[in-house]
Amino acid sequence: MKLADLAAKLGLEYLTPEIACGGTELKAGYVSDLLSDVLANAPKDGVLVTVQVHLNVIAVAVHAELAAIVFAADRRPDDEVRAKAVDEGIALFVSSESAFEIVGRLYGLGVRGPHE
Numbered sequence: 001m002k003l004a005d006l007a008a009k010l011g012l013e014y015l016t017p018e019i020a021c022g023g024t025e026l027k028a029g030y031v032s033d034l035l036s037d038v039l040a041n042a043p044k045d046g047v048l049v050t051v052q053v054h055l056n057v058i059a060v061a062v063h064a065e066l067a068a069i070v071f072a073a074d075r076r077p078d079d080e081v082r083a084k085a086v087d088e089g090i091a092l093f094v095s096s097e098s099a100f101e102i103v104g105r106l107y108g109l110g111v112r113g114p115h116e
Contacts, residue, residue, distance in 0.1 A: 001026050001111060003068055003091060006047070010105055012070060012093035015082055021091040024067050029111045031103045035060045042066055043114035049102050053077040058084045067091060072099035 003024040007014060014021075028043035033052050042048055044065040050057060053075045061069055068091040071077065076094055077085070085092045095102055 001109060003047070006106070006109065006111070007093055009109060010070075010095065010102065012095050015071075015077070015092040015094055016086050016090070018086045019089060019091050021068065024091070026067060026111060028114045029103070029106050030114060031099055033099075039064055041114060046114065047106070047111070049099050049106070051075045051099060053081060055081050055084060057081070058088060058090055061085075061090045062088045068093060070095055070102055072097060072102055 003026055004022040006026060026047055027045040029047045030042040031049040032038050033050050035056055038048060038060050042064040045067050047068045047070060048061060048066050049070045049072055051072050053071055058081060071094045074096045
């Protein structure tokens with residue numbers, strides 16, 4: 001599924017419009033707030049759902065080669081985090097829904113985990 005289509009279907013707010021994400025194809029998704037778990041298990045070119053909004057999330061996303069991050073529960077990163085994501089090419093989104101709800105909706109749209 002294309003990242004832009006996914007964002008539209010989930011009603012996500014796009015925090016990094018400097019990054020063109022229209023054609024980015026998502027391979028899979030992952031949800032975790034434990035960054036070592038994300039490093040070990042998140043899928044390349046995937047989307048991470050988390051409530052963590054600090055700078056280390058961007059570093060982990062870069063290392064894991066993620067395409068995007070969705071911040072759940074209306075959690076919003078500060079300007080420094082957003083700027084780093086833009087520099088690294090990581091698309092950022094925010095949703096007012098809980099991580100549980102977002103992941104359920106992703107699954108319903110056909111986005112699967114890294115091992116499915």
